[in-house]
Amino acid sequence: MSTGLRVVAIADADSFVKWSASLLGSVPGIRPHLLLVKTPLTASAAQERTALAGAGLDPAAVSRIMFGETGPWLEAQRPDVVLLAGRGPFVRLMGRVIDALTHRPVTVAGLPGMAIPAQRGALDYRRHVDLLVVHSHREERAFADLGRRIGAQVPTALATLPFARTKARMLSPELVRAGTASSATRRGGAAETEQNPGPDGIRSSMSKAPATDIVFAAQALVPMDREDRAEIAATLVRAAEADPRRRIVVKLRSRPGEAETHLERDAYTELLGRRVRVPENLVFSYESMSQALSTAAGLVTVSSTAAIEALAQGIPVIALDSFGVSKSLLNTVFVGSGLLGGRSEVIAGRFRHPHPDWLRDNYFHPESESTWWDRVEALVALRRSGSLPARRVSAPRGGALHEAWHRASVLGRDDRTLSGRIALVAGEPAVGMLSALKRRRSPDLGTWVDASTDITLEPNPFHDSIRR
Incomplete structure (x- = not known):
């Protein structure tokens, strides 16, 4: 049934643009379109280009519109499926737009990365959709449990994280020790970079180097405390000083003046910019994560989905546990993975590959088990036959x-x-x-x-x- 189905994603923030474009780009035979609705979180033109890189969606199939234009646009285009891709309040607001249409599409929603723990608000704001896309068997169980607890029985379906599909380097038996002299020799020596001044005088870069970089996937939400974030910045400096032949790449989601999905406090540009001296091999990157990983020998993060993207390419990871392992750090998903490690291991370059037993339950299930699109097609058939009742946004209490x-x-x-x-x-x-x-x-x-x-x-x- 895929052939000819009109599927429209409605998004605003950068991470949801990347996810929705990649998800639609993974489905053959459809007529996809991406609507970027203007909100304070809407991705900039540069963020849009980065998000669409490698997503499989034609940039010509992207439109920027104001909120008031969304209803008339959908009324005229009559899509079969609408993928609502934004933070919870955005999804609920767009759900009210869907409710007003004369031709109601199947509505789908999801989260743009790892969603453990499954949070009440994430499900509550999306309780009106026909289908919730999740990305692991563990998430399937968690959202089913959450739905029972809060009385929000939303059907779920499994998808593979679209920008983390398995590459040839996945699960290499060799445990890479990033940044050592031997690994630098094997990969052609120290990185050669083309550097330009960045915020606060720290270098931004576009890399043309072999895979010797250590990439740090920065996050807006975790850790929350300024002291912890400053400690991470100090660790990155020490890692750069420990081996000047490797680059330490701080991968950022937004340039100064741009918004991102979550509000960042104590940005790493500021924390590193306050230091008297920053090593030459410590650089910022605003390129896509896939580009950053193309020269990476290892990835560091607290709990970013970039860890999954790296593992899919066979790149070893350290999921920092120096500040603990807890739901509030969003890193309990890594328990049992073999990826948790501390700051000293980052400095020494002791990166890890995941335990095989952890993989199938956590984002690396066989592709054949990702049946979300089959579920969508079945829902479209039901909607066309008049057998799928509308799940409408509840009237506001106030x-x-x-x-x-x-x-x-x-x-x-x-x-x-x-x-x-x-x-x-x-x-x-x-x-x-x-x-x-x-x-x-x-x-x-x-x-x-x-x-x-x-x-x-x-x-x-x-x-x-x-x-x-």
């Missing part, structure tokens, strides 16, 4: 004022409605009080510290509002 506040919170300055302005003015004090109450509650309570499950029921501890 009525029209609450709905206006929600819309204005997602769209920011691009919501030019009077109701939105009134709702923000009226709702800001109440939201402020609720946020303060949540902050007073310790994040170390309840399911966020319950190691026996892969779910959380309380609000997340990151204070990562969609408003900027």
Whole structure:
């Protein structure tokens, strides 16, 4: 049935652009299109190019539109399937647009990377979709458990992470010790780079080197504490000093002035820019992760999905456990993987390949088990026959004022409605009080510290509002 199906992804933030474009690019025979809706999180033109690199989606099949144009565009195009790709409030807002269409498409949603622990808000905001895409058997179980706990029974289907498909280097039996003299010799010596000044005088780079780099996948949310982030910056400096023949590449998601999916505090550009001296071989990169990994001998992260992307290419990984292993660090997924390691191992270049027993349950299941598109086609057939009831967004508890506040919170300055302005003015004090109450509650309570499950029921501890 794939041939001729019109499938439209609606996205804004950079990580969701990459995920949705790659997911659509993996399905043969469809007519895909990507709508980038203007919000404060919408990917810049440069971020769009990076996200689309290698995704398999024609850049000509991308349109940028305002929120108010989304409904008329969908009404005119009448897609068979809409993939809602954004943070939870964005997905719910777009769900209301879908509810107003005369020709209702099948609606699909998902998260752009590893989703362990499965968080209450992630499912609650998407409870109205026809299908939730997950990327591992472990996630299937976690979201089923979460749905039972909160009364949100959303059908799920398994997909392979589209930008982490297995490459030839996957599961190489050789344990690479990145950056050693022997590995530099095997790969042709120290990296040769073309360097340009970057933020705060630290170099950005485009690499033309063999695979000797150590890539650090920076994250906005974890670790949260400035002291911990400063310690990571110091570790990267020490790793660069330990072997000047290898590059330490700090892979960033956004350039100064750009937004990204999550709000970053204490950016590594700032933390490293404050240092008196930064080694010449410590550089920033804004290229795609696939490009950064093309010259990588090892990858370091706390809990980025880039670890899966690296493993798919046979690149060894260290998942930092120097600050602990907990749901609030989003790194419990690596328990049992053999990838957890500390700062000293990063400096020494002792990177690891995963334990085979961990792989099948965690993102490296056989391709034949990824049946999400079969499920979508079945749902399209049901919708066409009139046998698939609409899963509509529930009416907001606070009525029209609450709905206006929600819309204005997602769209920011691009919501030019009077109701939105009134709702923000009226709702800001109440939201402020609720946020303060949540902050007073310790994040170390309840399911966020319950190691026996892969779910959380309380609000997340990151204070990562969609408003900027």
